[in-house]
Amino acid sequence: MSEWLPGTTSTNRDGYQPRHRTVGAAMVVMAMAERLLPVMLKVQGKRCVVIGGGEVAAQKVQQLLECGAEVVIVSPQVNDELKALAQRGQVCWLPQPYEASVLDGAFLVFACTDDNAVNRQVFADCEARRLWCNVVDVPDLCSFFMPSILRRGELIVAVSTSGNSPAFARQVRLFLESVLGDEFGTLTALLGELKGEVRQKLPTIEARRRFVQRVWGSEIWQHLRDGNLPAARESLRVCLAMTAAQGGKDEAEADEGDGV
Numbered sequence: 318m319s320e321w322l323p324g325t326t327s328t329n330r331d332g333y334q335p336r337h338r339t340v341g342a343a344m345v346v347m348a349m350a351e352r353l354l355p356v357m358l359k360v361q362g363k364r365c366v367v368i369g370g371g372e373v374a375a376q377k378v379q380q381l382l383e384c385g386a387e388v389v390i391v392s393p394q395v396n397d398e399l400k401a402l403a404q405r406g407q408v409c410w411l412p413q414p415y416e417a418s419v420l421d422g423a424f425l426v427f428a429c430t431d432d433n434a435v436n437r438q439v440f441a442d443c444e445a446r447r448l449w450c451n452v453v454d455v456p457d458l459c460s461f462f463m464p465s466i467l468r469r470g471e472l473i474v475a476v477s478t479s480g481n482s483p484a485f486a487r488q489v490r491l492f493l494e495s496v497l498g499d500e501f502g503t504l505t506a507l508l509g510e511l512k513g514e515v516r517q518k519l520p521t522i523e524a525r526r527r528f529v530q531r532v533w534g535s536e537i538w539q540h541l542r543d544g545n546l547p548a549a550r551e552s553l554r555v556c557l558a559m560t561a562a563q564g565g566k567d568e569a570e571a572d573e574g575d576g577v
Contacts, residue, residue: 353462353479361385364422368415368439369429370395373453377427378408380463391419392430417442428452456480465490470502471509500541504532507546507553518561528560 365381367374370392378399381388388408390399395410403410411419415435420426426448428439440458443450452458456479464475465486474493476486508515519525537552 351479353477355464355475355477357473357475358425360424362387363424364389365425365427366391366419366423367427367429368392368419368435369427369431370399371429371431372396374427374429375399377429377453377463378402380466381425382407386425389419389423391415415439420446420448423448426450428458454483467493467497468502469497469499470506472497472502472505498542500538503541503546503549504537507549508532510550511553511557515557518557519564521564524560524564527563528557531556531560 360381361384363386365386366389367377367381368391370390374390374392375396375398378388378390382402390403390408390410391413392410393412393414395403395412399408399410402408415430415438420442426439426443428436428450430436436452436455436458440450440452443460449460450458451461451463456462459480462477462480464477465483467474467476467490474490474497476490476493478486515525515528519528532553535552535556537549537556540546540549540552
């Protein structure tokens with residue numbers, strides 16, 4: 318198995334550090350763990366309820382606001398950060414103890430209180446309503462986990478340890494931050510600009526994969542690091558044209574082989 322690990326010394330031409338090793342024992346342990354389905358949720362404009370008013374609740378609230386969610390905070394008391402958000406009208410604060418009715422219309426629910434009984438009740442109420450619920454730092458009371466998130470523009474990398482060690486997920490994310498620079502986000506945006514044209518000229522998934530592989534090995538990285546966007550765009554178009562031409566050649570060869 319090929320891995321990217323910290324602590325290696327060999328570096329390739331793009332500055333990445335490869336390291337290869339066998340992780341058979343680790344794979345056995347992983348196979349025993351519960352399988353999770355990673356997803357990216359669209360929460361813009363959706364009601365997300367955060368129960369609790371401390372630092373952890375504030376972290377969840379900020380993450381939700383960054384994604385455009387309509388956030389409702391339920392707690393008799395909140396810290397200064399959350400109080401300021403409520404005063405500015407960025408969140409709705411219900412200064413009351415938890416009760417099940419606050420879950421009405423919710424899309425996601427976070428329980429961030431220091432009262433285990435309340436957290437358990439929140440999870441039970443969410444289960445009864447078939448709502449997604451995350452009780453912070455209690456994996457058994459979670460229908461989903463929040464990963465440690467790395468953002469480079471519209472490129473999002475989420476790291477999860479399946480609830481085993483959020484601190485380790487954070488450390489992995491910090492390592493990835495040193496590997497994935499801002500140029501990855503810029504390239505993601507440039508690929509978005511060409512999305513329609515790529516789909517038109519490369520109608521198959523396999524062709525699009527070859528295109529991305531060609532881009533990956535091209536000189537575009539240096540243009541991105543230099544901030545030369547016109548040159549980067551031109552590199553993309555060259556890669557696209559070459560891939561499209563190669564695709565046509567492959568199809569012609571396939572037809573010839575089939576005797577068509």
